[in-house]
Amino acid sequence: MKPLRLTALGLIGIVLGLLGFAAAHLSDRAGASTPVLPYSALGSMAVIAVFTLALGIRVLRWRNEETRKTMVDPIFAARTLVLAHACAYAGAVLLGWHAGVLADQIPVWAARATSPVVLQAVAMMGGGVVMIAIGLLVERFCKIPPEDNDEGESDTAPKRKTGDAEGGYARCADRGSSAAGGEAR
Structure with missing residues (x-):
């Protein structure tokens, strides 16, 4: 899976902001x-964000163990990564939409500054920012740091193309053949 790009999240936010403005x-x-x-x-939104963070912390704990006695289930790690991406994208959608709605309310802001619509839009924008932050954080939790050994590069590590970021995402092939027969946890 490719890492999240802030430009893609920003573009989603801008497009949904324009749609939210038009709809409002x-x-x-x-x-x-x-x-x-x-x-x-x-x-x-809070349940989704906390659930994503909890799963990400579980992958992070496995990643940071010095001696990995058990393998993390590669499907679990991949699903956690997909959930982190979905959380970030949903946050961008919510942030953009409600920013557009709020922008539509600017002309009447003085008359309705404490309007429920304005306060709800601001609250949803804050929730969107939190979801984006948690999605990006959990994505970092799911990255496997590059392995160092005596030969310089691990023979079980996937070959990277030029320009790829250091480390990769948790995959079954990253830890050799023992991951396929390892215990799913």
Whole structure:
């Protein structure tokens, strides 16, 4: 899997910001309610973020062990990485959408500064930032540091192309054939 790119997350945020702005503007013109998530969505976002962080910490603990008595299940590590990416992308979507809604509310900000719509949008933007941060952090937890041995490069380590970042993600092939027959934990 390729690492997350901040430019991709930023682009997603900008596109969804424009869509959120347009949706808020159209809903105001139609007399409908402004399209923001309710405060209860913060609870769901917190559960997802905490769950992602807990799984990432489990992979980090395995990665930082000096003597690896048991192998981490490679499917577990891969799923944790995918969850971290999904968390970051969802955070970018939520941040962008609600920033667009908030931008639409700027002309009437003075009259409705404590409006529930403004406060909800700001809260959702904060939740989006937290989800992005946790996604990026857990992605770093899932990276395997490069192995050093007497010969310079490990024979079980995957061959890297020029320009790849140091280390890779946790994969079954990174630890040799014992990972395939190892105990899943």
